Structures are given as structure tokens and as C-alpha cells.
Amino acid sequence: MNINIEIKGQQAHIVNQQSLxxxxxxxxxxxxxxxxxxxxxxxxAVIYVDDYSISxxxxxxVEKDVVSAEKLPDWLFREECELYIGVFGDNSEGRRITSTIVCQKVKKGVPVDVVNEITPDIYNQIIKIMCDTRALVKEADEKIEVNKGYLEQAEQKANEASESAMRAENSESNINATVNAFNDMSETKKIELINAADAKMTDINTLADAKIKDLDSVSGEKSNDIATLTTAKMEDIANVTNAKLGDINNTAQAQIVSINEVSYQNTKSGTDAVNKAAQGKIYSINETAQGQINGITETAQGKIKDINxxxxxxxxAINNTAISQLSAINKTAQSQIKNxxxxxxxxxRTLGIEHEGIMLANTSYNSNESGSIPPxxxxxxxxxxxxxEFGKLVIAxxxxxxxxxxxxxIFLTNLKDDPAPEKVTTGKRYDVSLLNDLQFYVSYIGSGGYExxxxxxxxxKLEETTE
Structure with missing residues (x-):
């Protein structure tokens, strides 16, 4: 069975009233x-039996709006009683809210032996909060490590961009070397073509000389045959032969001149064509190489700029995110530690343990230190x-x-019978052995409401100091 308590504002009541x-x-x-x-x-949650007693x-x-039964000591339900339950809350600004008290009756039952378990007190709960705080700090460290990884990746990209620029410079050197090699190769080819043309011309001259010798030999043989066969027609044959020889000589000479002119033109045209073609190729290669070098250089510079x-x-972005997250984590951790x-x-104070502690209080407005006691x-x-003994006072x-x-x-209002408040001195001890509650207020001349x-x-009350 459960005890369900509804709290609206500061009014609390049990919604499933039943008998325990x-x-x-x-x-x-x-x-x-x-x-x-x-x-x-x-x-x-504050729970007590019958009359209220701090001890x-x-x-x-109250975790997730629930107090589980295993955290409650068994002696609360050992015998007939009235069980009272109330709640108070504190926030990070030092404000507190309280509820009214509700009563759950516990009727008398059969006597049983119940082990008086030790209550899991506030110590364990504080330890849990400290563990949660450590988890927050660990998460912050992990995020910082992730941010470091982002920074290393950015640095690696910058290095890769530098390497790309170096490779572009190497490519330019290789292209220049290729152009120089081509120039050398073109000169060799040019020499080979000229030599080939000279060889062709020599072959043509040799052939022409051979043809002339062949014609002379044939003419001589024809003359001897005509003279032997007929003396009468020697003159006619001689005339014809001379005419034919003249024609043949003229034809042969014309052919030789033509052959020489063709050979010369072919040689000159071949040489000029080779030179012109080679120069055109060299110019085209130079233009292409320069264009490629310019393109590579511009691309590399653009890439480097984009990467940077x-x-x-x-x-x-990483730095801003890390700083923002660290600030939020520090603020949260400080608030939790303060709570x-x-x-x-x-x-x-509840357990009577000697300790150094803190309380939160808002300043009260006073026009001067001798003014009336504020509310x-x-x-x-x-x-x-x-x-x-009071230590230093910290504002905000x-x-x-x-x-x-x-x-x-700080003024103590009920330390002594004298109605004038006692003004506190840091490091001074004040005897409170006759008091249950020591009342005080914080005076701030000219302003109020500061935490x-x-x-x-x-x-x-013992002379010995306990830890």
C-alpha cells in the first residue's frame, strides 16, 4: 500500500486516507x-511520531517525488501512534518553502519483534549528490577531449593543403623539364629530316647521270650500225641522229633541271615544314603547360584559402562551445556544492555535530546601524x-x-537580556548554551535584498573537539 500526499501551494493532505x-x-x-x-x-520530507521532536x-x-519504504526506519510502524509527515524545499537562491503537516494514524497490531534498522540518513544522500557532481565533471572532461580531436583534425587539413601546394610546385617543374626535353627531341628530328632530304637529292642526281650515260651509249651504237648498213643514207641517218640527239639532250637537260628544282623545293619545303611544325608544337606545348601551371596554382591557392x-x-566554434559548456558546468557544480x-x-545542527557550516540570508535595508530591527x-x-563563532560574510x-x-x-537579537542587538565580530565566540535558537539579521546600510x-x-558542549 502507498501513502499518497497531494501538496497544492503549501497545503498538504492525504488523498488515500487509510488505516495502517x-x-x-x-x-x-x-x-x-x-x-x-x-x-x-x-x-x-520530515517524518515524526506523535509530538514533534528534532532529535x-x-x-x-524526496527523489522523483517519492520516499521509498526501504529508506524508512521500521520503528515508525512498530506500535500504535500518529505518524506526521511534512515537506520543506530549498532552491539554489537560498529560498525555502514549507508545507502543512498531515497525519496518518497507525493502529495497534499484533506485537512483533522488529529490528531497529539504522536510517539511511542524510550522509548517504549527500554522497549520492557528490557522485552525481563527479559524473558531471567527467562528462565535461570527455567533451573537452572531443573538442581536442576536432582541433587536431583542423590542423591535419591545414597540413594537407600545404602538401597540395608543394605538389603543385613540383608539377610545374616537371612540365618545364618535359618542354626542354621536347625541344631537344625536335632539334634531333629536324636534323634527321634534313639529312634524309639531302640523301634523296643525292639519289636523284645519281639516277639522272646514269640515264644520260645510257642514252649516249645507245646513240653511239645506233650510229655505228647505220654507217655499217648503208653509206648512202649515212648523212640522212646522221642528220636524223643529230636531230634526235639534240632532242634527247634537250629533254634530258630539262629533266635534270626539273629534277634538281623539285629536289631543292622538296628539301626546302620539308625543312621549313618541319621547322614550322616543330615551332608550332613547342609554342602550343608552352601555352598549354603555362595554362595548366596557372590553373594548378590558382586552384591550390583557392583550396588553401578555403581550408584555412x-x-x-x-x-x-569549438572554442566557443567548449567555453560555454565549461561555464555552464562550473555554474551547475558550484550551485550543487553550495546546496x-x-x-x-x-x-x-540537527544531530548536534560540531562543524563549520553556512546559512543563506538576505540583507535588510537600514538607513543607519542604529535603526530599528527589520522584519x-x-x-x-x-x-x-x-x-x-562567525566567519567572513560573503555577498553574491x-x-x-x-x-x-x-x-x-550581522546583529544578534536574542543573545542577551539587553534589548539592543549584539553586533558580530569575525572570530569571536559567543555563548549560546542557554538558547535553543539564535536569532539574527544582516544589515546593509542603504540597500536590501542581497543574498x-x-x-x-x-x-x-564538550570541551573536546569532534570531527
């Missing part, structure tokens, strides 16, 4: 349903202690004051 029997052990949990006024508050009350952190811009942008210290101080009065439970977690100081002071941290140390 002493000695029962089937209670599942105490479940709370809070209204929106409780958002942002760390909630603590006999049980305080439990991208790397700088990523590094700035833990406040809860630890409350616990030590903002705070109290410290000193019922189990002999002396109290920033400014520290060693009392007495101007313009801020202050009151540091103190309580000494128990």
Missing part, C-alpha cells in the same frame, strides 16, 4: 504530488551547542567582509 496497522511491512512508498510552486526546489524526527530527500577559412571557423553544504550544515529575522538551531558569492565592516553587519552567505562554526 503497527508491525506491518507491506508499505510500498510515500508518494507526493506537488504543484508548480515547488518547481526548482530540492525537497526534504526523533526523520528527514529524507574552414579550419579557423571550426576552431572558433550540499547547506544541507550538510542543517544535518549537523527579516533568521535563526540558527543552537540547542545542542555551547558556543558559536563575490565580496567578502571581515566583521565588523562598513556598510554591512549573503553567513559562515559560522558551532562548538558542542
Amino acid at each position: 496497522i503497527s508491525g506491518t511491512s507491506n508499505l510500498e512508498e510515500i508518494k507526493f504530488d506537488f504543484s508548480s510552486e515547488w518547481n526548482g526546489y530540492t525537497k526534504t 526523533d524526527s526523520v528527514k529524507m530527500l 577559412n574552414t579550419a579557423a571557423s571550426q576552431i572558433n 550540499m553544504t547547506i544541507k550538510y550544515s542543517d544535518m549537523c 527579516d529575522i533568521y535563526s540558527i538551531d543552537v540547542s545542542k551547542f555551547k558556543d558559536i 558569492d563575490t565580496y567578502e567582509y571581515t566583521l565588523p565592516a562598513y556598510p554591512i553587519s 549573503t552567505t553567513v559562515n559560522y562554526k558551532l562548538y558542542n
